[in-house]
Amino acid sequence: MITILQIETATQVCSAAISQDGKTIALKEEMASNIHAGSLTLFIQSVMDTAGLKFSELDAIAVSKGPGSYTGLRIGVSTAKGLCFALDKPLIAIDTLQMMAEGFLKAEPAHEGLICAMIDARRMEVFTAVFDAQLDYVSPVEAKIIDEQSFESLLTANPVTFIGDGAAKCAVTLTHENAHFSITNYNSAGNMSQLAMQAYTQGKFEDVAYFEPFYLKDFVLTTPKKK
Known part of the structure:
Protein backbone atom coordinates (compact mmCIF):
# COMPACT_ATOMS: atom_id res chain seq x y z
CA MET A 1 0.00 0.00 0.00
CA THR A 96 -1.89 23.01 -9.23
CA LEU A 97 -4.18 23.67 -12.21
CA GLN A 98 -4.24 20.00 -13.21
CA MET A 99 -5.05 19.11 -9.60
CA MET A 100 -8.03 21.46 -9.76
CA ALA A 101 -9.26 19.87 -12.99
CA GLU A 102 -8.88 16.41 -11.41
CA GLY A 103 -11.03 17.54 -8.48
CA PHE A 104 -13.70 18.87 -10.81
CA LEU A 105 -13.84 15.63 -12.81
CA LYS A 106 -14.04 13.62 -9.61
CA ALA A 107 -17.07 15.69 -8.57
CA GLU A 108 -18.59 15.73 -12.08
CA PRO A 109 -17.71 12.37 -13.70
CA ALA A 110 -20.33 12.81 -16.43
CA HIS A 111 -18.93 16.17 -17.51
CA GLU A 112 -18.65 16.74 -21.25
CA GLY A 113 -16.43 19.41 -22.74
CA LEU A 114 -13.25 21.12 -21.63
CA ILE A 115 -12.17 22.33 -18.19
CA CYS A 116 -10.42 25.66 -17.78
CA ALA A 117 -8.81 25.96 -14.34
CA MET A 118 -8.14 29.52 -13.16
CA ILE A 119 -6.22 30.93 -10.22
CA ASP A 120 -6.85 34.59 -9.45
CA ALA A 121 -3.92 36.90 -10.10
CA ARG A 122 -4.23 40.68 -10.26
CA ARG A 123 -7.12 42.63 -11.74
CA MET A 124 -8.36 40.68 -14.78
CA GLU A 125 -5.32 38.40 -14.93
CA VAL A 126 -5.44 34.70 -14.10
CA PHE A 127 -3.05 31.75 -14.08
CA THR A 128 -4.82 29.25 -16.28
CA ALA A 129 -4.69 26.08 -18.37
CA VAL A 130 -7.31 24.13 -20.31
CA PHE A 131 -7.74 20.36 -20.03
CA ASP A 132 -9.82 17.68 -21.69
CA ALA A 133 -11.65 14.88 -19.87
CA GLN A 134 -8.44 12.81 -19.73
CA LEU A 135 -6.61 15.70 -18.00
CA ASP A 136 -4.45 16.23 -21.07
CA TYR A 137 -3.48 19.84 -21.79
CA VAL A 138 -5.53 21.51 -24.52
CA SER A 139 -4.00 24.89 -23.73
CA PRO A 140 -0.75 25.20 -21.72
CA VAL A 141 -0.28 26.91 -18.39
CA GLU A 142 -0.07 30.67 -18.84
CA ALA A 143 -0.70 34.03 -17.19
CA LYS A 144 -3.59 35.49 -19.14
CA ILE A 145 -5.45 38.81 -19.03
CA ILE A 146 -9.10 38.05 -19.68
CA ASP A 147 -11.20 40.05 -22.13
CA GLU A 148 -14.26 39.39 -24.29
CA GLN A 149 -12.21 37.55 -26.94
CA SER A 150 -10.42 35.19 -24.53
CA PHE A 151 -10.82 31.47 -25.36
CA GLU A 152 -13.02 32.43 -28.34
CA SER A 153 -11.86 29.59 -30.62
CA LEU A 154 -12.21 26.99 -27.87
CA LEU A 155 -15.65 28.26 -26.87
CA THR A 156 -16.84 28.22 -30.46
CA ALA A 157 -15.93 24.54 -30.79
CA ASN A 158 -16.59 23.21 -27.27
CA PRO A 159 -18.45 23.78 -24.05
CA VAL A 160 -15.90 24.98 -21.49
CA THR A 161 -16.39 24.92 -17.73
CA PHE A 162 -14.32 27.53 -15.89
CA ILE A 163 -13.30 26.60 -12.36
CA GLY A 164 -11.21 28.05 -9.56
CA ASP A 165 -11.02 31.31 -7.64
CA GLY A 166 -10.11 33.14 -10.84
CA ALA A 167 -13.23 32.03 -12.68
CA ALA A 168 -15.80 34.04 -10.73
CA LYS A 169 -14.43 37.43 -11.76
CA CYS A 170 -14.42 36.32 -15.41
CA ALA A 171 -18.10 35.38 -15.58
CA VAL A 172 -19.23 38.89 -16.52
CA THR A 173 -16.64 39.03 -19.32
CA LEU A 174 -16.83 35.53 -20.79
CA THR A 175 -20.46 35.52 -21.93
CA HIS A 176 -20.31 32.97 -24.75
CA GLU A 177 -23.16 30.45 -24.63
CA ASN A 178 -20.61 27.62 -24.28
CA ALA A 179 -19.01 29.20 -21.21
CA HIS A 180 -20.04 27.62 -17.91
CA PHE A 181 -18.79 28.36 -14.40
CA SER A 182 -18.37 26.31 -11.24
CA ILE A 183 -18.13 28.09 -7.89
CA THR A 184 -16.94 25.00 -5.99
CA ASN A 185 -13.41 25.16 -4.58
CA TYR A 186 -11.06 22.55 -6.03
CA GLN A 202 5.93 6.13 -12.72
CA GLY A 203 8.88 7.21 -10.58
CA LYS A 204 8.38 10.90 -11.33
CA PHE A 205 10.28 12.35 -8.38
CA GLU A 206 11.90 15.75 -7.96
CA ASP A 207 15.44 16.58 -6.91
CA VAL A 208 14.77 17.64 -3.33
CA ALA A 209 17.88 19.84 -3.14
CA TYR A 210 17.13 21.88 -6.25
CA PHE A 211 13.37 21.81 -6.73
CA GLU A 212 11.65 25.21 -6.77
CA PRO A 213 7.95 26.10 -7.08
CA PHE A 214 6.52 26.99 -10.47
CA TYR A 215 5.78 30.67 -9.93
CA LEU A 216 4.99 31.35 -13.62
CA LYS A 217 5.66 35.05 -13.06
CA ASP A 218 8.46 36.78 -11.18
CA PHE A 219 7.63 38.05 -7.73
CA VAL A 220 7.18 41.84 -7.75
CA LEU A 221 7.81 43.69 -4.52
CA THR A 222 5.64 46.78 -4.20
CA THR A 223 6.13 49.62 -1.76
CA PRO A 224 3.23 51.40 -0.12
CA LYS A 225 2.48 54.93 -1.26
CA LYS A 226 3.58 57.68 1.05
CA LYS A 227 0.77 59.47 2.78
Whole structure:
Protein backbone atom coordinates (compact mmCIF):
# COMPACT_ATOMS: atom_id res chain seq x y z
CA MET A 1 0.00 0.00 0.00
CA ILE A 2 1.43 3.37 -1.07
CA THR A 3 0.89 6.12 1.50
CA ILE A 4 1.50 9.74 0.50
CA LEU A 5 1.29 13.00 2.46
CA GLN A 6 -0.12 15.76 0.24
CA ILE A 7 0.24 19.53 0.69
CA GLU A 8 -1.61 22.35 -1.09
CA THR A 9 -0.79 26.01 -0.36
CA ALA A 10 -0.89 27.65 -3.80
CA THR A 11 -3.95 29.80 -3.02
CA GLN A 12 -5.76 31.02 0.09
CA VAL A 13 -6.56 27.39 0.87
CA CYS A 14 -4.22 25.73 3.34
CA SER A 15 -4.67 22.00 2.93
CA ALA A 16 -3.05 18.70 3.93
CA ALA A 17 -4.19 15.18 3.12
CA ILE A 18 -3.15 11.55 3.35
CA SER A 19 -3.80 9.15 0.48
CA GLN A 20 -3.35 5.42 0.24
CA ASP A 21 -3.20 3.81 -3.20
CA GLY A 22 -4.69 6.95 -4.73
CA LYS A 23 -7.60 7.35 -2.31
CA THR A 24 -7.84 10.19 0.20
CA ILE A 25 -8.19 8.85 3.73
CA ALA A 26 -7.62 12.04 5.77
CA LEU A 27 -8.03 15.72 4.97
CA LYS A 28 -7.63 18.97 6.91
CA GLU A 29 -8.04 22.35 5.24
CA GLU A 30 -9.16 25.92 5.69
CA MET A 31 -9.61 28.88 3.37
CA ALA A 32 -8.33 32.13 4.85
CA SER A 33 -5.70 34.75 4.17
CA ASN A 34 -2.21 34.46 5.63
CA ILE A 35 -2.71 31.26 7.64
CA HIS A 36 -0.30 28.95 5.83
CA ALA A 37 2.79 29.67 7.91
CA GLY A 38 1.00 29.12 11.21
CA SER A 39 -1.38 26.33 10.21
CA LEU A 40 0.28 24.00 7.72
CA THR A 41 2.36 21.94 10.15
CA LEU A 42 -0.67 21.68 12.47
CA PHE A 43 -2.80 20.43 9.58
CA ILE A 44 -0.14 17.89 8.64
CA GLN A 45 -0.02 16.54 12.19
CA SER A 46 -3.82 16.43 12.25
CA VAL A 47 -4.11 14.25 9.13
CA MET A 48 -1.30 11.99 10.35
CA ASP A 49 -3.17 11.50 13.62
CA THR A 50 -6.49 10.94 11.83
CA ALA A 51 -4.90 8.29 9.62
CA GLY A 52 -3.14 6.72 12.60
CA LEU A 53 0.25 6.92 10.92
CA LYS A 54 3.83 7.58 11.91
CA PHE A 55 5.88 9.79 9.60
CA SER A 56 8.22 6.87 8.98
CA GLU A 57 5.30 4.99 7.37
CA LEU A 58 4.95 7.52 4.56
CA ASP A 59 6.19 6.50 1.12
CA ALA A 60 6.41 10.01 -0.37
CA ILE A 61 5.53 13.67 0.06
CA ALA A 62 3.49 15.39 -2.68
CA VAL A 63 3.16 19.15 -2.98
CA SER A 64 1.15 21.44 -5.21
CA LYS A 65 3.92 23.13 -7.21
CA GLY A 66 2.02 26.09 -8.68
CA PRO A 67 1.33 28.39 -10.27
CA GLY A 68 -0.17 30.41 -7.47
CA SER A 69 0.68 32.65 -4.54
CA TYR A 70 4.41 33.31 -4.21
CA THR A 71 4.34 33.20 -0.42
CA GLY A 72 1.98 30.24 -0.22
CA LEU A 73 4.06 28.19 -2.63
CA ARG A 74 7.27 28.99 -0.74
CA ILE A 75 5.72 27.77 2.51
CA GLY A 76 4.28 24.58 1.01
CA VAL A 77 7.36 23.59 -0.95
CA SER A 78 9.83 24.39 1.84
CA THR A 79 7.74 22.33 4.27
CA ALA A 80 7.56 19.41 1.83
CA LYS A 81 11.30 19.55 1.13
CA GLY A 82 12.08 19.70 4.85
CA LEU A 83 10.02 16.57 5.48
CA CYS A 84 11.66 14.78 2.54
CA PHE A 85 15.13 15.57 3.86
CA ALA A 86 14.28 14.59 7.42
CA LEU A 87 12.47 11.37 6.49
CA ASP A 88 14.54 10.45 3.41
CA LYS A 89 11.38 10.23 1.29
CA PRO A 90 10.89 11.16 -2.39
CA LEU A 91 9.25 14.44 -3.41
CA ILE A 92 6.38 14.56 -5.90
CA ALA A 93 5.33 17.86 -7.50
CA ILE A 94 1.77 18.24 -8.82
CA ASP A 95 0.60 20.94 -11.24
CA THR A 96 -1.89 23.01 -9.23
CA LEU A 97 -4.18 23.67 -12.21
CA GLN A 98 -4.24 20.00 -13.21
CA MET A 99 -5.05 19.11 -9.60
CA MET A 100 -8.03 21.46 -9.76
CA ALA A 101 -9.26 19.87 -12.99
CA GLU A 102 -8.88 16.41 -11.41
CA GLY A 103 -11.03 17.54 -8.48
CA PHE A 104 -13.70 18.87 -10.81
CA LEU A 105 -13.84 15.63 -12.81
CA LYS A 106 -14.04 13.62 -9.61
CA ALA A 107 -17.07 15.69 -8.57
CA GLU A 108 -18.59 15.73 -12.08
CA PRO A 109 -17.71 12.37 -13.70
CA ALA A 110 -20.33 12.81 -16.43
CA HIS A 111 -18.93 16.17 -17.51
CA GLU A 112 -18.65 16.74 -21.25
CA GLY A 113 -16.43 19.41 -22.74
CA LEU A 114 -13.25 21.12 -21.63
CA ILE A 115 -12.17 22.33 -18.19
CA CYS A 116 -10.42 25.66 -17.78
CA ALA A 117 -8.81 25.96 -14.34
CA MET A 118 -8.14 29.52 -13.16
CA ILE A 119 -6.22 30.93 -10.22
CA ASP A 120 -6.85 34.59 -9.45
CA ALA A 121 -3.92 36.90 -10.10
CA ARG A 122 -4.23 40.68 -10.26
CA ARG A 123 -7.12 42.63 -11.74
CA MET A 124 -8.36 40.68 -14.78
CA GLU A 125 -5.32 38.40 -14.93
CA VAL A 126 -5.44 34.70 -14.10
CA PHE A 127 -3.05 31.75 -14.08
CA THR A 128 -4.82 29.25 -16.28
CA ALA A 129 -4.69 26.08 -18.37
CA VAL A 130 -7.31 24.13 -20.31
CA PHE A 131 -7.74 20.36 -20.03
CA ASP A 132 -9.82 17.68 -21.69
CA ALA A 133 -11.65 14.88 -19.87
CA GLN A 134 -8.44 12.81 -19.73
CA LEU A 135 -6.61 15.70 -18.00
CA ASP A 136 -4.45 16.23 -21.07
CA TYR A 137 -3.48 19.84 -21.79
CA VAL A 138 -5.53 21.51 -24.52
CA SER A 139 -4.00 24.89 -23.73
CA PRO A 140 -0.75 25.20 -21.72
CA VAL A 141 -0.28 26.91 -18.39
CA GLU A 142 -0.07 30.67 -18.84
CA ALA A 143 -0.70 34.03 -17.19
CA LYS A 144 -3.59 35.49 -19.14
CA ILE A 145 -5.45 38.81 -19.03
CA ILE A 146 -9.10 38.05 -19.68
CA ASP A 147 -11.20 40.05 -22.13
CA GLU A 148 -14.26 39.39 -24.29
CA GLN A 149 -12.21 37.55 -26.94
CA SER A 150 -10.42 35.19 -24.53
CA PHE A 151 -10.82 31.47 -25.36
CA GLU A 152 -13.02 32.43 -28.34
CA SER A 153 -11.86 29.59 -30.62
CA LEU A 154 -12.21 26.99 -27.87
CA LEU A 155 -15.65 28.26 -26.87
CA THR A 156 -16.84 28.22 -30.46
CA ALA A 157 -15.93 24.54 -30.79
CA ASN A 158 -16.59 23.21 -27.27
CA PRO A 159 -18.45 23.78 -24.05
CA VAL A 160 -15.90 24.98 -21.49
CA THR A 161 -16.39 24.92 -17.73
CA PHE A 162 -14.32 27.53 -15.89
CA ILE A 163 -13.30 26.60 -12.36
CA GLY A 164 -11.21 28.05 -9.56
CA ASP A 165 -11.02 31.31 -7.64
CA GLY A 166 -10.11 33.14 -10.84
CA ALA A 167 -13.23 32.03 -12.68
CA ALA A 168 -15.80 34.04 -10.73
CA LYS A 169 -14.43 37.43 -11.76
CA CYS A 170 -14.42 36.32 -15.41
CA ALA A 171 -18.10 35.38 -15.58
CA VAL A 172 -19.23 38.89 -16.52
CA THR A 173 -16.64 39.03 -19.32
CA LEU A 174 -16.83 35.53 -20.79
CA THR A 175 -20.46 35.52 -21.93
CA HIS A 176 -20.31 32.97 -24.75
CA GLU A 177 -23.16 30.45 -24.63
CA ASN A 178 -20.61 27.62 -24.28
CA ALA A 179 -19.01 29.20 -21.21
CA HIS A 180 -20.04 27.62 -17.91
CA PHE A 181 -18.79 28.36 -14.40
CA SER A 182 -18.37 26.31 -11.24
CA ILE A 183 -18.13 28.09 -7.89
CA THR A 184 -16.94 25.00 -5.99
CA ASN A 185 -13.41 25.16 -4.58
CA TYR A 186 -11.06 22.55 -6.03
CA ASN A 187 -7.80 23.78 -4.48
CA SER A 188 -7.59 20.85 -2.09
CA ALA A 189 -4.82 18.43 -1.19
CA GLY A 190 -7.53 15.77 -1.34
CA ASN A 191 -7.74 16.29 -5.12
CA MET A 192 -4.07 15.39 -5.50
CA SER A 193 -4.40 11.71 -4.63
CA GLN A 194 -4.76 10.10 -8.06
CA LEU A 195 -2.13 12.34 -9.66
CA ALA A 196 0.31 11.72 -6.81
CA MET A 197 -0.20 7.97 -7.05
CA GLN A 198 0.37 8.05 -10.82
CA ALA A 199 3.59 10.02 -10.35
CA TYR A 200 4.78 7.61 -7.66
CA THR A 201 4.19 4.49 -9.74
CA GLN A 202 5.93 6.13 -12.72
CA GLY A 203 8.88 7.21 -10.58
CA LYS A 204 8.38 10.90 -11.33
CA PHE A 205 10.28 12.35 -8.38
CA GLU A 206 11.90 15.75 -7.96
CA ASP A 207 15.44 16.58 -6.91
CA VAL A 208 14.77 17.64 -3.33
CA ALA A 209 17.88 19.84 -3.14
CA TYR A 210 17.13 21.88 -6.25
CA PHE A 211 13.37 21.81 -6.73
CA GLU A 212 11.65 25.21 -6.77
CA PRO A 213 7.95 26.10 -7.08
CA PHE A 214 6.52 26.99 -10.47
CA TYR A 215 5.78 30.67 -9.93
CA LEU A 216 4.99 31.35 -13.62
CA LYS A 217 5.66 35.05 -13.06
CA ASP A 218 8.46 36.78 -11.18
CA PHE A 219 7.63 38.05 -7.73
CA VAL A 220 7.18 41.84 -7.75
CA LEU A 221 7.81 43.69 -4.52
CA THR A 222 5.64 46.78 -4.20
CA THR A 223 6.13 49.62 -1.76
CA PRO A 224 3.23 51.40 -0.12
CA LYS A 225 2.48 54.93 -1.26
CA LYS A 226 3.58 57.68 1.05
CA LYS A 227 0.77 59.47 2.78
